[in-house]
Amino acid sequence: xxxxxxxxxxxxxxxxxxxxxxxxxxxxxxxxxxxxxxxxxxxxxxxxxxxxxxxxxxxxxxxxxxxxxxxxxxxxxxxxxxxxxxxxxxxxxxxxxxxxxxxxxxxxxxxxxxxxxxxxxxxxxxxxxxxxxxxxxxxxxxxxxxxxxxxxxxxxxxxxxxxxxxxxxxxxxxxxxxxxxxxxxxxxxxxxxxxxxxxxxxxxxxxxxxxxxxxxxxxxxxxxxxxxxxxxxxxxxxxxxxxxxxxxxx
Amino acid sequence: xxxxxxxxxxxxxxxxxxxxxxxxxxxxxxxxxxxxxxxxxxxxxxxxxxxxxxxxxxxxxxxxxxxxxxxxxxxxxxxxxxxxxxxxxxxxxxxxxxxxxxxxxxxxxxxxxxxxxxxxxxxxxxxxxxxxxxxxxxxxxxxxxxxxxxxxxxxxxxxxxxxxxxxxxxxxxxxxxxxxxxxxxxxxxxxxxxxxxxxxxxx
Numbered sequence: 219x220x221x222x223x224x225x226x227x228x229x230x231x232x233x234x235x236x237x238x239x240x241x242x243x244x245x246x247x248x249x250x251x252x253x254x255x256x257x258x259x260x261x262x263x264x265x266x267x268x269x270x271x272x273x274x275x276x277x278x279x280x281x282x283x284x285x286x287x288x289x290x291x292x293x294x295x296x297x298x299x300x301x302x303x304x305x306x307x308x309x310x311x312x313x314x315x316x317x318x319x320x321x322x323x324x325x326x327x328x329x330x331x332x333x334x335x336x337x338x339x340x341x342x343x344x345x346x347x348x349x350x351x352x353x354x355x356x357x358x359x360x361x362x363x364x365x366x367x368x369x370x371x372x373x374x375x376x377x378x379x380x381x382x383x384x385x386x387x388x389x390x391x392x393x394x395x396x397x398x399x400x401x402x403x404x405x406x407x408x409x410x411x412x413x414x415x416x417x418x419x420x421x422x423x424x425x426x427x428x429x430x431x432x433x434x435x436x437x438x439x440x441x442x443x444x445x446x447x448x449x450x451x452x453x454x455x456x457x458x459x460x461x462x463x464x465x466x467x468x
Numbered sequence: 469x470x471x472x473x474x475x476x477x478x479x480x481x482x483x484x485x486x487x488x489x490x491x492x493x494x495x496x497x498x499x500x501x502x503x504x505x506x507x508x509x510x511x512x513x514x515x516x517x518x519x520x521x522x523x524x525x526x527x528x529x530x531x532x533x534x535x536x537x538x539x540x541x542x543x544x545x546x547x548x549x550x551x552x553x554x555x556x557x558x559x560x561x562x563x564x565x566x567x568x569x570x571x572x573x574x575x576x577x578x579x580x581x582x583x584x585x586x587x588x589x590x591x592x593x594x595x596x597x598x599x600x601x602x603x604x605x606x607x608x609x610x611x612x613x614x615x616x617x618x619x620x621x622x623x624x625x626x627x628x629x630x631x632x633x634x635x636x637x638x639x640x641x642x643x644x645x646x647x648x649x650x651x652x653x654x655x656x657x658x659x660x661x662x663x664x665x666x667x668x669x670x671x
Contacts, residue, residue: 265473268473268476268477268480269473271476271480272472272473272476275476275531275532275533275534275535276533276535277535278535278536280505280536281504281505281524281525301524301525301526301527302524302529304504304505304524304525305525453472455470455472455473456470456473457470
C-alpha cells in the first residue's frame with residue numbers, strides 16, 4: 219500500500235504514476251504554447267504583468283548578475299531581467315518543454331536580445347549547471363508542475379551562488395474565505411475560456427486543479443527551508459491568490 | 469500586498485513615458501549607460517510613498533521599492549524637486565531650492581545633465597507619423613504661438629512693473645531702494661558707534 223502511494227503523484231486531481239507526470243504536463247504545455255501569453259492575459263485580466271513586475275522589483279537583480287529564469291517558458295521574465303543585467307550579465311531561460319522554449323526563443327530574437335539571453339531545455343529537478351552559478355533564480359508559475367518539488371528546490375539551492383536568492387512565484391491560497399470562494403467561481407470559467415480561445419478546455423481544467431493541489435504559503439516556506447534556503451519569507455499578492463516566496467543561500 | 473501592485477501600476481505609465489522620451493534622443497542612451505547601475509530615491513514631503521529611479525543601460529525603471537541602498541536621495545516638495553530637475557542651468561548648489569540631498573551629489577548632477585542635454589527632434593518624429601507638410605504647418609503654427617506667448621508674457625511683466633512702480637507707486641523704484649539701503653547702512657554704523665561710546669562711558 220505504502221509502496222503504491224510512493225509510486226504515484228497528482229496530476230491535477232488525478233493520481234498518476236510518478237514517471238508519467240512529466241509527460242502529461244508536457245502534453246498540456248505543448249498544447250497551449252502557441253497562445254500561452256494570450257491566455258495569461260485572458261485568465262488574469264492582465265494582472266499577471268503587474269505581478270511579474272513586482273517580482274522583478276523583489277529580485278534585486280543588478281548589472282552583471284547571472285539570472286536563471288527557470289520554467290521560463292515563453293520568456294516573459296527573461297525579457298524583464300535582460301535589461302537589468304546589462305551586457306556584463308547573463309540570463310538563462312530554462313524550461314523542460316520544447317514547445318514553450320521555441321516560443322520563448324522567437325520572442326527573445328524578436329526583442330533583439332539573443333546576446334544577453336541564452337535558452338536551454340532543462341529539468342528543474344536536476345539542473346544542468348555547475349554549483350554556485352546564479353545570483354538569482356526565478357521560477358514563476360512553474361513549481362506546481364514539477365513532479366518532485368523538493369528535488370527541484372534542492373537543485374536550485376545547489377546552483378544558486380552563496381548570497382544569491384531564489385524567487386518562487388506561484389498560485390497559492392487566498393487569505394480570506396470570501397475571496398477564496400469568489401476566486402473558485404472565477405477560475406471555473408478558465409476551461410471555458412480555454413475552449414473559446416484555444417479550443418482546449420482540458421489544459422485549463424488541469425491548470426485549475428493543479429492550483430488547488432499546490433502547497434499553501436506556509437507549506438512551501440517549510441519546503442524551501444528544508445531544501446537549505448535561509449531567511450525564507452513570502453509576499454502574498456492579490457490577497458494570497460498568488461505568493462512570491464524568497465529564500466537566500468547563505 | 470495588492471497595494472504594492474497598485475503602487476507599481478501607478479508608476480508604470482510614467483516610466484513608459486520617460487523611456488519613450490529618452491528613446492526619441494538616441495544620444496541619451498549612451499549618456500544613460502555612464503550612470504547605469506545607480507539608483508535615485510525621491511522622497512516627497514507629505515507623501516508616504518518613496519519613488520526609486522533605477523538607471524539601467526538602456527532605460528530608467530521606476531518602482532516604489534528598492535532592494536539595496538540608493539546612490540542618492542532627494543527630499544523635498546514635488547514643486548521644489550521638479551524645479552530642481554527641470555531648471556535649465558547645471559546644478560551647482562541646492563541653497564534656496566527647498567531640496568535636501570543625501571548620498572552622491574555627483575550622480576544627481578549627472579542625471580540633471582542628462583535631462584539638460586536631452587535633445588529631441590520633435591519635427592522629425594512627428595514627420596514620420598503625419599508626413600512632412602502637416603508637420604511643417606504644425607511646427608510653424610507652434611513656433612508662432614510660442615513667440616506670441618513669449619512676447620505677451622514679456623509685455624504683461626513690463627506693464628505690471630510700470631503700474632506698480634510708476635502709476636500706482638505701490639513699490640519703490642530701484643534708486644529709492646538703493647538710497648534706503650544706504651540710509652539703513654549709515655544708521656547701522658551710527659548705532660554701532662553710539663553703542664561703543666555708551667560702553668566706554670560706562671567703564
